[in-house]
Amino acid sequence: MAKILLVDNDPGFVNSARQVLENKGYEVMTAASGEQALAVMRKEKPALVLLEIMMSYVLEGLDLLREMANDPTLKDIPVIVVTSLKGTKVKAAQPSEIYAAVDEWLQKPVSPDQLLERVEEMLKVKAA
Amino acid sequence: MIVQIKGKPEFIQIQWVPRYTTMERVVHWFHTATFTLLAITGMMLFFPFLQPLAQGQAGITFRLIHRVAAVIFGLVPIIYLIIQPRRFLMHIKEFLPKKEDIGWLKAVPAYYLMGKHEAMPPQGRFNAGEKLNGLITIIAWLVFGITGLPMWFGKGVIPPELFRWLVIFHDLAMIVSVSMFLVHFYLAVAHPLMWGALVNMRFGVTSVEYLAEHHTKWFYGPKRAMEIWEAKKRESVH
Numbered sequence: 522m523a524k525i526l527l528v529d530n531d532p533g534f535v536n537s538a539r540q541v542l543e544n545k546g547y548e549v550m551t552a553a554s555g556e557q558a559l560a561v562m563r564k565e566k567p568a569l570v571l572l573e574i575m576m577s578y579v580l581e582g583l584d585l586l587r588e589m590a591n592d593p594t595l596k597d598i599p600v601i602v603v604t605s606l607k608g609t610k611v612k613a614a615q616p617s618e619i620y621a622a623v624d625e626w627l628q629k630p631v632s633p634d635q636l637l638e639r640v641e642e643m644l645k646v647k648a649a
Numbered sequence: 650m651i652v653q654i655k656g657k658p659e660f661i662q663i664q665w666v667p668r669y670t671t672m673e674r675v676v677h678w679f680h681t682a683t684f685t686l687l688a689i690t691g692m693m694l695f696f697p698f699l700q701p702l703a704q705g706q707a708g709i710t711f712r713l714i715h716r717v718a719a720v721i722f723g724l725v726p727i728i729y730l731i732i733q734p735r736r737f738l739m740h741i742k743e744f745l746p747k748k749e750d751i752g753w754l755k756a757v758p759a760y761y762l763m764g765k766h767e768a769m770p771p772q773g774r775f776n777a778g779e780k781l782n783g784l785i786t787i788i789a790w791l792v793f794g795i796t797g798l799p800m801w802f803g804k805g806v807i808p809p810e811l812f813r814w815l816v817i818f819h820d821l822a823m824i825v826s827v828s829m830f831l832v833h834f835y836l837a838v839a840h841p842l843m844w845g846a847l848v849n850m851r852f853g854v855t856s857v858e859y860l861a862e863h864h865t866k867w868f869y870g871p872k873r874a875m876e877i878w879e880a881k882k883r884e885s886v887h
Contacts, residue, residue, distance in 0.1 A: 578870040579666055579860060583652065602652070607854065608661035614651045619660070622653040626661050 522546040523568035523644055528558040530576040541633040555585035562595050569643055574604045586621035599643050601625040650857050665854040674853055676729050683722035688827050690715040723794055744783040753777030767885040771866035771874035782833050789826035
């Protein structure tokens with residue numbers, strides 16, 4: 522089964538998400554910071570990253586996305602943001618306003634079904 | 650602050666950042682309400698010129714309000730510790746002074762009185778002043794409890810000399826915490842630079858603009874916050 526990297530510094534969320542994913546047979550790795558996540562990604566090459574943006578500082582997850590985008594070995598790994606940050610959907614943006622790009626954005630709290638559905642969908646898209 | 654969703658004409662705008670949990674806000678406002686009642690009723694008994702207001706039935710009522718408020722004031726942090734021990738201990742750790750807090754202290758006159766933003770080093774989720782307020786609140790809570798309970802239940806039982814010392818420490822804790830409360834109240838409610846502070850504690854969220862200005866280290870991370878501050882300082886020289 523696919524390797525999934527869970528990047529979050531909230532042990533409560535990490536434990537429950539890990540359980541949900543492992544029950545479905547995924548191999549789950551975890552990292553509690555952007556720096557740790559980079560090290561794990563470079564070593565393990567996960568098929569998917571689940572990422573909280575707010576960790577030890579507010580933009581830590583977005584900075585990780587920027588690092589990934591600049592690394593040819595990591596830039597194609599799909600990322601689903603699962604965050605407590607409140608985001609509002611907008612239809613347009615100036616290029617200078619865009620901080621980073623992600624494949625999917627989920628707002629916490631996320632139900633186990635919703636999480637699994639998005640993970641499976643993303644992995645299918647990647648395989649196709 | 651905008652994040653693009655790859656392959657879709659969709660963007661996510663981040664405008665509000667959660668800063669305080671519901672529990673933190675409930676604890677804060679219960680503490681504020683009970684502290685205000687305790688300070689008012691306590692001062693009626695503390696200041697000789699107010700003591701005429703606390704005679705007879707009025708005095709009995711003020712003492713009763715003081716004690717009821719004291720019970721809630723004492724229990725709120727204990728309930729918080731029981732329900733969310735990890736978060737509670739995280740706060741205590743966050744409030745402990747660090748060497749870098751000296752930079753905030755040095756910058757206070759230039760920043761708060763003259764509005765020189767470049768004078769203020771980057772601050773975390775709590776700035777050093779908020780940390781100091783938090784630390785004094787915890788210490789005062791302990792002193793009020795240690796001195797107040799024997800004053801309430803031990804009158805006539807504990808030696809008069811010890812009772813006198815308890816009263817002195819109770820009063821000192823009141824003087825320090827009320828002074829801190831007044832500074833905190835002014836900064837949160839009236840100071841022009843702290844425009845988002847009250848919103849943060851009312852709604853639990855803070856705007857991206859406010860964070861980028863006041864809590865740069867928590868927003869951008871330590872490395873980038875330092876770079877931004879250095880750039881600000883360079884700009885102010887030119």
